[in-house]
Amino acid sequence: MRKTLEDEYSSLDAIAIATGIREKYFSVREITSIAVNKAKKVNPKVNAIVACEYEKAIARADTINIKSSNLAGVPFLIKDLTPYHGLPVRYGSRTTSSDSNVQDAEIVKHYIKAGLNILGKTNTPERGLTITTEPKSSGPCHNPWNLDYSTGGSSGGAAAAVAAGIVPAAHATDGGGSIRIPSSCCGLFGLKPSRGLTITQHNLAECWSGLSVGNVVSRTVRDSAAFLDLIRRHTSSLFPLPLPINNDTKSRNYFYDNLNNKFGEIKIAVVKTHPTGEKIQPEVLSAIDSMANQCSELGHHIEEIEHPVDHSPVADAASRIIGTHIYQSVHEQFKNFESDLDASQLELGTKIMAKRGRKVSADEYVRARDTMTLAEITMQKFHNKYDILLSPVLTSPPVKLGWLNMDCHNTKEYAERFTQYSGFCALYNATGAASMSVPAAVSADKLPIGALFSACNGKDLLLLQLASQLEHAFPWNLVAPI
Known part of the structure; x- marks a missing residue:
């Protein structure tokens, strides 16, 4: 029996959908209706979408200019840490306003200009502060691979929506692993771009002094390349990063067009130990060995090393900086900060970060920035010898829901479990690296x-090219069973 478009939809990536629209195999309205029906069917199971405008999206479908980009007409979702007009921005919190009269974030403006059809907003932990998506405000997000397990965080709703086949790609942000961790947990591809490569969010605080950047989670590498082109900085930026100087950098689709160019042998360093000595589960180590072997088969040089950076002071520095921004974002709600904060419905982890941020002095803030700058310099020197560093994303496969609870009063246990489970990703937010x-x-x-691959700041194309090479040589074809 011939498959219908409804049957095929969840296996199509964004480029395939947009191409089908341009070549008139189907319309934006048809594909939007299918995505909405999929969301209505699947979202009650996974809780990926926390605010929606399904009927508006269907009505808007006929007005979208299908020539506006190579992704025009594709159904899309925005993470609920980012303002999008018509829907409230709740930041995964019980304490934020339900006002939907908000101004689009700059990144959202670019998505709309490109002709993406936004269906709604995705689940996230409160203020994006943890690596699982289980906010008290909207409830836990369930992994489409097994509903009892975590999607990772903080872009867990985005990852669940893509893995469940609701949309082919979804907006995500990454301030300490929040694109890469959910991608790992949900069987997706996720790139954290270099600091300065893409347009920023609404203001400096929203990108945590450059620690956090936006992009997407996707099923295919070419989709991530195409979406990166949409938000690539063409004008001024708070953290400007010049692109490599060649004739292609002014191309509208620079990353997409250059994705499959040959790039020769590269040197890949492999790290198989945890930055703070935590145990890495054998299945994870086996996966890293397999990935290293695949890279070797593709002709790349592989060398196992110890990590060149002490992560602990870098993680502490990043925590101090994030804390200041959490304090800045919540303190105006409370007349008497300490007592009103304690009595509020903010989750305990958010309260702790806000209190810590309030106590950070100017001297401590500058020292924290210096610590991160030193790590960046160290990694730049490291990348003079090695093109890419390969390591685990997490110490284990996804954990069960409830295992890492940001609202847990046993704060020592929470901190220990956070470190035990993660620890690899945040360095690259501090250094700004891809x-x-x-x-x-x-x-x-x-x-x-x-598997986590990291390169020098500005080497986003090299990472995408390696990922595409791996995808073609060793197709992952991961389909969640939901």
Whole structure:
């Protein structure tokens, strides 16, 4: 029996959908209706979408200019840390306004200009502060691979929506692993772009002094390349990063057009130890070995090393800086900060970060910035010898929901589990380097495992090219069973 468009939809990536629209195999309205029906069917199971405008999206479909970009007409979702007009921005919190009269963030303006059809907003932990998506405000997001398990965070709703086949790609942000961790947990591809490469969010605080950047989670590498082109900085930026100087950098589709260009042998350093000595599960180490072997088969040089940077002071510095921004974003709600904060419905982890941020002095803030700058210099020197560093994304496959609870009063246990589970990603937010999670394996329990590849700041194209090379040579073809 011939498959219908409804049957095929969840296996199509964004480029395939947009191409089908331009070539008139189907219309924007048809594809939007299918996406909406898929969302209505699947979202009650995964809780990926926390605010929607399905009927508006269907009505808007006929007005979209299908020539506005190579992704025009594609159904899309925005993470609920980012303002989008017509829907409230709740930041995963019980304390924020339900006012939907908000101004689009700059990144959203670019998505709309490109002809993406936004269906709604995705689930996120409060203020994006943890690596699982289980906010008290909207409830936990469930992994499409196994509904009892975490999607990762903080872009867990985005990852769940893509893995469940609701949309082919979804907006995500990454301030400490929040694109790469959910990608690993949900069997997706996710690139954290270099600091300064893409347009920023609404203001400096929203990107945590450059720690956080936006992009997408996607099923295919070419989709991530195409979406990166949409938000690539063409004008001034708070953190300007010049692109490599050649004739292609002014191309509208620079990353997409150059994705499959040959790039020769590269040197890849492999790290298989945790930055603070935590145990890495054998299935994860096996996945990293397999990924290293695949890279070797493709002709790249592989060398196992110890990590060149002490992560602990860098993580502490980033935590101080994030804390100041959390304090800045919530303190105006409270007349008497300490007592009113304690009595509020903010989750405990957010309260702790806000209190810590309030106590950070100017001297401590500058020292924290200096610590991150030193790490950046160290990694730049490291990349004079090695093009890319390969490591785990997490120490284990996805954990069960409830295992990492940001509202837990046992704060020591929470901190220990956070460190035990993660620890690899945040360095590259501090240094501003490009970093990506690539699907590497599926565990014995049928849960995805990702591999983390990181390069020097500005080497986003090299990472995308390597990922595309791996995708073509060793197709991951991961489809969640939901």
